[in-house]
Amino acid sequence: MRVALVHYHLQGGGVTRIVCHQQKALGRHDIKTVILTGKPPAVRDAGDYRIVSGLQYEADRPAVTPAELAAQMRAAAGAALGGPPDLWHVHNHSLGKSLVLPLALGLLAARGERLLYQLHDFAEDGRPGNYRAMLAAMAAGRRQILSRLLYPQGGHLHYAVLNRRDHQFLCEAGLGGDHLHLLHNPVDLGPVAPEVFPAAEREPLWLYPTRAIRRKNLGEFLLWSALAPRGTRFGTTSGPENPVEQPRYRRWLQVAGELGLPIRFELVQPGGPDFSALLQRAEVAMTTSIAEGFGMAFLEPWLLGVPVFGRNLPEIMPPAGAEKLCQPWTYDRLDVPLDWLGRGRIERAAQEGLRRCLAAYGRNPGKDDVHRVLAAWIRDGGVDFGRLDEPLQETVLRRLVVGQAQSALMQPMDVATAASRGDAVATNRSLLQNRYSLARYGEALEAMYRQVARSATSAIDHLDGEILLDRFLAPERLSLLRVD
Incomplete structure (x- = not known):
């Protein structure tokens, strides 16, 4: 053939x-x-x-x-x-x-x-x-x-x-x-050098192995860095190449610096560790992306013994069954208190965002479309952080960092014990090596x-x-x- x-x-x-x-x-x-x-x-x-x-x-x-x-x-x-x-x-x-x-x-x-x-x-x-x-x-x-x-x-x-x-x-x-x-x-990382940093000796680096374009939801990554235990470091591998992405990206870098967040950006640099070596060094791989075609970030880290924490995207993951990927440390939504932003502000953002989204394709909103948006965004007095744009996310982030007492309203980071991690790593590594x-x-x-x-x-x-x-x-x- x-x-x-x-x-x-x-x-x-x-x-x-x-x-x-x-x-x-x-x-x-x-x-x-x-x-x-x-x-x-x-x-x-x-x-x-x-x-x-x-x-x-x-x-x-x-x-x-x-x-x-x-x-x-x-x-x-x-x-x-x-x-x-x-x-x-x-x-x-x-x-x-x-x-x-x-x-x-x-x-x-x-x-x-x-x-x-x-x-x-x-x-x-x-x-x-x-x-x-x-x-x-x-x-x-x-x-x-x-x-x-x-x-x-x-x-x-x-x-x-x-x-x-x-x-x-x-x-x-x-x-x-x-x-x-x-x-x-x-799922194939190619030849990978022997592990230099055994799990017991890894520094607490939570790595987002991604090019930080807009749909990767960088604001949510910053939010988790604000909630992390003291001493935990965060990092991304690459910045965006598209000039259109640059202003928003530079703004997040500025915000991270102003708030003193423990993040280093663009860790993959000439003369430094490559992507696989950096991922192998991480204690945890993170993903806060809101849209993927397949989702390599959910899969590749497990091959190197690194657990994955972050936002789940159920519709792009393989179907459930006997060979289902084990994902104990992911979440489907991340709710922040609605009253931090005000319902009116969220409703206006939803209405304008929907209008602009549909207009870009030559369409107009239907009578109930805004209500459908809000029903998906809001639940039990909270709004999903991943649905918000950068200015709204920044408002939440600044309130969270400046008013530390309110951090109790947010769910904590948890990637369980070393023993349970080992079970998940072994299960997922076996699945990936065989099925993928x-x-x-x-x-x-x-x-x-x-x-x-x-x-x-x-x-x-x-x-x-x-x-x-x-x-x-x-x-x-x-x-x-x-x-x-």
Whole structure:
């Protein structure tokens, strides 16, 4: 079997890691692969690849028509594989990073070529700028046309997603179950140096192993640092690269300094410990993120014997069952007293946030939508901290630090005893090494590819993109950290 893996770039990041994992995992199987990408890779573990410059992001790519891009992809794949690919495995085609790739793929689909669209992220989920650009440039402002271009459906077209939420949403949008695959990411840190700091000798570092972009909810990380026992240190691995993220990030750095919080930022630096070594050194790994596609932060630390504490995201975690991940130190919401902010202020924030969120997608709130938002945000006199924007979070944080007596109103940090940690670590490490290994991942990919390759070609229809918007824009899902 010949497979072309397609992604805009190999410049680092979560999707790049998965594309490289896929090629590595398939190397043990009778499947020949090549990665088609827009420019030379920046990662060291890229395998066999070919450059197709028209695959670059919209702002970087040379001018190319859909027909030209499709022809370039077919030529590059055929030359590398010794013949045309049996299927195309394409990553994040519908995210809005390219206004020509979805159209080029449509031409391949119309020829009867088999495609597997793997969706890691959605333009409908907190990326309104991307969505509007596609709507204007590709569909003349008509959402039904955009749905046809982004989400074609046919016997020879399959989709793969990372979590139960996306699987459910696509099913509800009309995708048949035998053409929709739930493909959990592998969890593989690669070669890791022997542990230098045994558990008994670890300093009390609570590490957030993340690039501190907005949806990672940095304010909540600062809040926990204010509640921690004296002597506990906190740290993040990386800062944001996107210039749009910088003002909010710099503000949190300023607030942490003003309040004397025990946090060091951007611990992964040239000449210092790398990501894996730093994570291995931590006593606890933290996550306060409010939105993920898969959630590596919940999984990777356990491989190194490090327990995870923080905000749970049930809809993106693997389903319950005999092989359920043990998560004794996570929480589904973090309520702070509503009267610290005032109900009126929260209601106004909810109303304005909902209006702006929907307006970004060309929609208006329904009669009961604000009530649905508030019902999700407020419970028993408390409001979920993760739903608030940065100014509201800062107000809470300053009140908590300045008025220390009120910290009793907040739940304490607790990662239990060393003995119970050991039980959880052993359980989760075994699960990850077996269920989420590269070998297991390669087997799942091969089975999926065989199914796609056997699929008969058919006429092409499309999913209902309005249903996808309905699901992602449901008022209950609103968090102000995802509103521009």
